[in-house]
Amino acid sequence: MAMDLWLKEMQLEGEGVAMSYKIKETLLRKQTQYQDMAIVDAEVFGRMLILDGIVQTTVKDEFVYHEMIAHIPLFTHPNPKKVLVVGGGDGGAIREILKHKSVEKAVLCEIDKDVVDACKKYLPEISCALDDPRCEVFIGDGIKYVKEHKNEFDVIIVDSTDPFSIAEGLFGGNFYRDIYEALTEDGIFVAQTETPFFLPDTVRKVFNDAKSIFPITKLFMAAIPTYPGGYWSFTVGSKKYDPTQVDITKIPEMDTKYYTPEVHKACFVLPKYIKQVIGE
């Protein structure tokens, strides 16, 4: 008898919002040292990485997130050579970073080796650049890694899970101070910073934490169908280059599906309620 399998993701635990996906097949289910991991094949979004019941990435819509988290900082910095990704074990951010010819080295610091191994096996279209000679995969806690590196990276990308458990310390405060120190003198960082619609307090806190440390702090948005609310925020902290002042006529053509020079300019234009969330 035909049977429908559905994955139900609680988007706001205990607050009555959930998203459901029809699943064709569960390819992997594993309790890792840090989290409950699954790779499933969904009817509409294709293969998905799920951690602790939350959709992290899908082959169908990952391009939006990975292009935006990588190309906004990398096209703002005039000559990014050394880049760090904290989290992002699926490798999508690394794939986009390595499209930039100036990049000599991209380090991925992911806490959970099982995520990297599972993505290499089941999500090759996302993880494909992890074996590139310019990429170094380091398994460890991003908080410790950032603290131990000073004045080293031109760009740091925080591609982390939501602000609970192992990722809690990756949102704001002391971590952003350590990121400031790990960046070179004209360095720039970007972090995924959740949904301003459902989590305004989180967005406000991380934005203000970044603002208290970086001379230039900006928020940009992208439309990501599988993340709660569908409209996702990213926070940029920069020592020298303003991502909203990039001369977009000088941005070279790149093989992308979401990012364009016009999108680079437009994504910083914020709806009124989001401006109010961050107090701008």
Ligand code: AAT
């Ligand atoms: N590229 C989109 C996928 C992710 S996954 C985020 C990764 O961050 C996970 O693999 C997790 O193991 C890793 N991570 C969590 N905490 C740490 C840490 N302290 N140090 C290093 N890596 C860490 C992001 C999805 C965003 C989801 C939004 N809802």
